Amino acid sequence: MRTAYLLTRDHALAEDLLQTALTKAWFAWSRIESDPEPYVRKILVNTFATWWRRKWNGEHAYAEPPEPDPGPGAHDVADQRQDLWTAMGRLPRRQRAVVVLRYVEDLTEAETAHLLGVSVGTVKSQTSKALAKLRIDPALATDTSTTTEDLA
Template sequence: MSEPTTGPAGAAFDDFVAARSTALWRSAFLLTGDRHKAEDLLQAALVKTWRRWDRIGHGSSRSHETAEAYVRRALATTYTDWWRRRWRGELPTGELPERAGDVDEAARAEVRHDVLTALAALPRGQRAVLVLRYFDDLTEQQTADALGVSVGTVKSQASRAMTALRSSPALTDRFGDAA
């Protein structure tokens, strides 16, 4: 397996990472619910992408779309693989820090915490569909392709996930029945 090391291929990969890493990290964060795990997940997905960069291609605007789709699929599959292998017992949690005197940021942190709590309660497949479909704004077909499932599965998983979120105690306590 040849890996791009320098030259145009390496520069194209560097350009891709510089342009898309923030958005990809956000997706990883929504999947994992943890900043450090998100960094690890994105790093693992980018390593997989780097190893196949010569097959993905580079140099055209279309190659960035192809590479991003590849990374998103790698994020979803790596996330699922990690979950299958890891122990799922007690997980340490902490309070989200509040900034002194910044009431709006504190309220935003609480809402973020409630949404992440509700997302964490979803099965992994439903969570992955919501992140790709609504946060990353992928079409149903793109989401299906990224997860390696049918469009019907994306639709049913999204529907089940939205129903679960609407009845989530973390969100109904905050937003009432409108959640």
Template sequence: MDAQAEESFREFVANRSSALLRTAVLLAGGDRHAGEDLLQNALMKAAGRWHRIDEPEAYVRQVLYRQQVSRWRLKWPGRELSVAEPPDTGTGPDASAAAELRLVMRGALARLTARQRTVLVLRYFEDLPEADVARMLGCSVGTVRSTTHRSLARLRALAPELAALGPADVERQPSRDYAPVEVRP
């Protein structure tokens, strides 16, 4: 890698690594160390092909997803993450409720299968359309839909306290998969 490409790569890592790490940790089921490993491997692959990459962030994200798919295809047992104390992100009742919600969500996501977790992260955290998720995971759109449906049902069963965040409390936003349709009488 020449000096200009190396500087470009270093700038990309400095600017985008925190956002990419958040995605990697979510894909790894909340395990920060596994997420760091995922990101490090993705960045190593990107560094080797840096001069041929047109969209670096899209390339690194694609590598992250594919590496995670490869990990869950292996029959390794999942590791449980133990934390001594919940994270302290602020003070007051709102901060403690937010921390409790994160812990509940993290625990529920960790109990899903890697495939279920990956589909939910891509659909709802990355806000990708079903077709893009299907293309990334190498499956059909129907598989993504059914996996999403089953994953959400399992998530609701694992964490019934998340029911308070149901459709009645959350303002619905139109999906990017379909164009809005105006219905006239």
């Protein structure tokens, strides 16, 4: 579900994407039952790409479910996480897929390349471009300047 959400940035679409992927996997279960995870991941990415190309406009949930009350100090982490997801949402589809697979799903460059059907070099270049965009994204900018008063 995490991969689907990070690709779509929408809980309802992520659920639809995951259900579609699992349905497709169910039909191929006899072939993939020994190691279904890579196959399901590939279905997720491919289905997402198909929906994106078709500009899929399925149903959207209008009300977000309430989030549990975080403990003290958790708001900063939640805000940073939200800023990161927002910035990732501004990445092009392929760059977002590479970042999600490499850093969230913790796949190797070779596994990511195989899953996306591209070369390892493409994974490296897309990762580099995505990280460069994230580094300069204003939502992720932090004030690291220090003054002499801060040092005293």
